[in-house]
Amino acid sequence: MSFTVYLSGEIHTDWRDEIRRGATARGLDVTFTSAVTDHEASDAAGDALGPESTGYWRDHKSSLVNSIRTRNLIEKADLVVVRFGDKYKQWNAAFDAGYCAALGKPYVTLHAEDIIHPLKEVDAGAQAWATTTDQVVDILDYVLKA
Template identity: 65%
Template sequence: MHWTVYLSGEIHSDWREQLEAGVKELNLPVSFTSAVTNHEASDAAGDLLMENENAFWRDHQSSKVNAIRTKSLIEMCDIAVVRFGDKYKQWNAAFDAGQLAALGKPYITLHDEKIIHPLKEVDGAAMAWAKTPAQVVEILKYVTTA
């Protein structure tokens, strides 16, 4: 079986690249998908529809355009990794985790120990909690080749 892994969450570090490199090194049967990780492009996704000077409506419009991609990729994935960084609040990642849970899709959370408490419900529905991308690669190795 070839596995599709959806990557959700924090966009300001190289965790995605670390996962991709680890999976490639082990030659695992895994492909990755993700939301748009270019912050400016994501924020402007709805601008083609109409210009909005009101930040709420600009964000609202762009979030819906972005949701076309994220909703589709979440529905098509076999498993997901939901990354929470410590610098920003990734509300979108928490929302993705909720969608994954509602759809019965297994997911792994990836975050530091410092934010265990605020993520207790998200972690509660996860199949695993990892602290490093290397741990996620080991989980993917086990579930795809065991």
């Protein structure tokens, strides 16, 4: 069995690489996709459409352009992993989780225990809540090999 897994959320740590390495080490047939993780490139995604007078409109255009990629990759994924880090609020990750819930797309949240309360609704819609990347790899291993 093969799987496509979309990795959503926090972009300031190497959690995506940890999951990829773990899946490779276990010989899992997984294709990983992700949002653009270069913050500056993501912020500039709409710049080709012309300059804006305010940050709001620049962000708005860029979010629309970014959503082309995000929506398509989430819709094509078999599973989405949504990572919430502790340094920044990942509103985009919460949106991705809500999009998964609306589509009936399975998702796993990945975050520390100290932010359970603000993520209670997001976690309630998830098929699992993991606190480590190893747990995510364990889930993939089970789903693909059971």
